[in-house]
Amino acid sequence: MQYRFFAGKGGVGKTSCAAATALREAERGADVLLVSTDPAHSLGDALGRALGPEARGVPVRGRGRLRALEMDADAALDRWIAAREPRLREIASRGTYLSREEIDRFFRLSLPGVDELVGLVELERLRRELEPERVIVDTAPTGHALRLLDTPALLAQLARVLDDMQEKHRQVASALAVGRYREDAEDALIAEIEGEARDARERLRDPERAAVRWVALPEALSVEETRDGLDALASMGVRVDEIVVNRVTPMPRARCARCEARIASERDAIGALLDRASAPVRLVPRLEGEPRGIDGLRALGEALGRDDHGRGLIATKTRATRPAPRARPAHPIGFVTDASLRLALFGGKGGVGKTSCAAAAAIAIAEQHPDRRVLLLSTDPAHSLGDALELRLDDEPRPVPGVEGRLDAREIDATAELARRKEEHARGVDAVFDALRGGSRLDPVLDRAIVHDLVDLAPPGIDELFSIVAILDALDDAYDLVIVDTAPWGHTERLLALPATVREWVKALLAVLLEYRGVIGLGGLAEDLVALSRSLGRVVETWRDPARTAFVPVTRAAALPRAETERLLGSLASRGMRVPSVIVVADDDRDGAPRCGPCARALADEADERRALRTGDAKMVRAPLLAVPPRGVRGLRAWAREWEVAR
The missing domain is CATH 3.40.50.300 (P-loop containing nucleotide triphosphate hydrolases)
Incomplete structure (x- = not known):
């Protein structure tokens, strides 16, 4: 297994579970790289040590090895572009009417969603350079983790845009060379990006190389989001090897109204999840104290590795019903936020x-x-x-x-809404090019394709x-x-x-x-x-x-x-x-x-x-x-x- 991604709704314990799993596997002898791709990193907080974009060693017992880092997506994108910038600029100048100054302007722009755009590419670079046996990834919450895993489609789309731009150069070069065209460095770049997209897609869809471990809580909202997330991953062809239900309340040793109320509620949520689960379900008990630092994570790792998958947690019976809500009069809520705001x-x-x-x-x-x-x-x-x-x-x-x-x-x-806007602008592009047929200086077929691709990208x-x-x-x-x-x-x-x-x-x-x-x-x-x-x-x-x-x-x-x-x-x-x-x-x-x-x-x-x-x-x-x-x-x-x- 090269990659294991921990995904799920925010606050379910993805970071702690990813860190605990990485620590457990390292202490069992593996060479593990633990990476956070969440722009709001908390991996260093969980490990109890300062982390940055460079891999740092984490002390472990035994002969294994654990390194950890918090990805700097902006720096990763700058590094990816810098290695390809001359060829990207050349393709842009060949395929558009932009001047060099205008192309420079686009290269200086920030990209929204850079953490999702570059995440998989950077993970593969880290794996090749650091050569760990496996990479464990703490992802951003659900919606953004799914975008990260959909990176192969975006890379393929980028390659298609560049190929359309390069095609204008190919046709001109072929005409000047009487039908002969020799591929150049720009063609090699397009093939490289196409290969990255293809390799990333194959890697994610190969159950021997990549899998997602979905983390949820025994709560109705978390179960609903889990169902949606699992459906999305299935449509991508990405395997979920386990569903971790974290912080399940164990039966208290003494009378406790809070524990008993939680158990009654959690039993319903877990039952609803088990009815629809498409992967093995592991129940992890709520631990006493926050699983923070090496010792806390080690205890969580033991719970994540139990052979019984924690099924004993749902064999208990509750001794009390849920407490009735207390009736309290309404009071002004202006201490939260001023109602006169917009x-x-x-x-x-x-x-x-x-x-x-x-x-x-x-x-x-x-x-x-x-x-x-x-x-x-x-x-x-x-x-x-x-x-x-x-x-x-x-x-x-x-x-x-x-x-x-x-x-x-x-x-x-x-x-x-984005899809609607794209479709709207695509119709506008067609209308412009339809009006230009005949005496235009443009090549209608190639320029139309390029503008369509840019609208879509x-x-x-x-x-x-x-x-x-x-x-x-x-x-x-x-x-x-x-x-x-x-x-x-x-x-x-x-x-x-x-x-x-x-x-x-x-x-x-x-x-x-x-x-x-x-x-x-x-x-x-x-x-x-x-x-x-x-x-x-x-x-x-x-x-x-x-x-x-x-x-x-x-x-x-x-x-x-x-x-x-x-x-x-x-x-x-x-x-x-x-x-x-x-x-x-x-x-x-x-x-x-x-x-x-x-x-x-x-x-x-x-x-x-x-x-x-x-x-x-x-x-x-x-x-x-x-x-x-x-x-x-x-x-x-x-x-x-x-x-x-x-x-």
């Missing part, structure tokens, strides 16, 4: 509860301000907002039943642009407040940087169109680009206006989420974004229910983590960590009534 973005590390927090806050605000029209919007490519609301959602806003106010909800389908992450456009449109569509459930932090940070990045793309594309103006005219594409540039400028202004926009980080009272939250707060401060509060989802003892020893110790540990979290000027809001996660309008409403300002 835009509130909820974000954080995957799995901390940001979707539930965004939904609960939206319900509370809509009911406390019935005069305001509120939209609850999900920009996470792996949506779970509909599951949290127990409502079927799609790309059209729809009212949320049961809310005593005006609340709509929507899950943005950015991929579908979009780096991963560009579809998130349409999430931004959708937010802006919602603000223009008479919504008084838009509450956004964002993707996990690494990709939300990319979303926040995207307007500036895309504006540079737009300026470069407009410059190209101006060069082509005398040949094909500007057409509707130029008008779209000008309108987009103006919209992106408005987005940046809106995000940086504290009277209109706020960002509400959501975190858990544990070491890894706390470390990432503090990095998140630093990034938001550097972008000039207002942070009125930080929601910490944590256990509390207000219910007075009996607790077992591990739950009592976990409560004390969480209190320590809350005290250690540095939130600056932002208020800390404590949302209780329920034994059974809240779902539906009634459950989310009741949960929001439990929130309180901690300090």
Whole structure:
């Protein structure tokens, strides 16, 4: 097995499981390379040591070897382009009407989605240069991990664009050489990229060389996302060799209302997963204490390697039913975010509860301000907002039943919107070239193919642009407040940087169109680009206006989420974004229910983590960590009534 990818919904423990597996295999004698491709790296936090883009040794017992690194995708892309830049430039100059200066401008642009674009290529480079026996990969959360695994299709598409450009040169050279054409270095580059795409596809589809280990939690939302992820991997032909259900609650040794409630809920979720599982299922118990550092990861690794796959965890019987929610009166939720704002973005590390927090806050605000029209919007490519609301959602806003106010909800389908825009522009390209038949200076067949390919070739992450456009449109569509459930932090940070990045793309594309103006005219594409540039400028202004926009980080009272939250707060401060509060989802003892020893110790540990979290000027809001996660309008409403300002 050359590659094993750990994938799944954010916050399920992918990083810990990947690190624990790598440590276990190294201590059994293997030479292992452990790599994080998540732009919001937490692998170093899990191992308890500083990591960077260069492989560093991790001490292990026995004769095995473990090296670890956190991938720097921008540096990896720069390295890949630098090795091929002269040939890429030559192909671009042969196949387009761009000047050398304009080609240079494109090479200086940042690429949205660079971590997904270059991830597989960089992994293969590392494997060849470092020669480990196996590579274990900690991926980004679901939607972005699936894009990473779809890299072969993007490489093949790039090779096709370059080949169409090179074909113009081949035809001219053949005409000048009376039908004879000799392949050159540029043809070799195209063949190289085609080979990389083919090899990557074959490697991922070979069950002897690559497999995915899917990590989930014994919770309804995680099970739903697991089903969707497994279906997507099956359509790619990628094998899932095991489904790891992490943090399964073991039967307590003493009376514990929280453990018993969790077990009852988890039994339902695990049963639903087993009914649909297309791979072996392993149950891993909730460990006492966070599996952090070598000793903590070693204990998790032992659980991941048990021969019984943890099946004894579902053989237990519960002694209690789920606790009934406590009835509490509604209270103003202004301590979370000012309801007079136009835009509130909820974000954080995957799995901390940001979707539930965004939904609960939206319900509370809509009911406390019935005069305001509120939209609850999900920009996470792996949506779970509909599951949290127990409502079927799609790309059209729809009212949320049961809310005593005006609340709509929507899950943005950015991929579908990108496909629609591509099709729209492709029709525009055909219309232009159809009008040029006859006296044009262009070769209609080749130039048409090249422009079509360029329209179709979009780096991963560009579809998130349409999430931004959708937010802006919602603000223009008479919504008084838009509450956004964002993707996990690494990709939300990319979303926040995207307007500036895309504006540079737009300026470069407009410059190209101006060069082509005398040949094909500007057409509707130029008008779209000008309108987009103006919209992106408005987005940046809106995000940086504290009277209109706020960002509400959501975190858990544990070491890894706390470390990432503090990095998140630093990034938001550097972008000039207002942070009125930080929601910490944590256990509390207000219910007075009996607790077992591990739950009592976990409560004390969480209190320590809350005290250690540095939130600056932002208020800390404590949302209780329920034994059974809240779902539906009634459950989310009741949960929001439990929130309180901690300090």
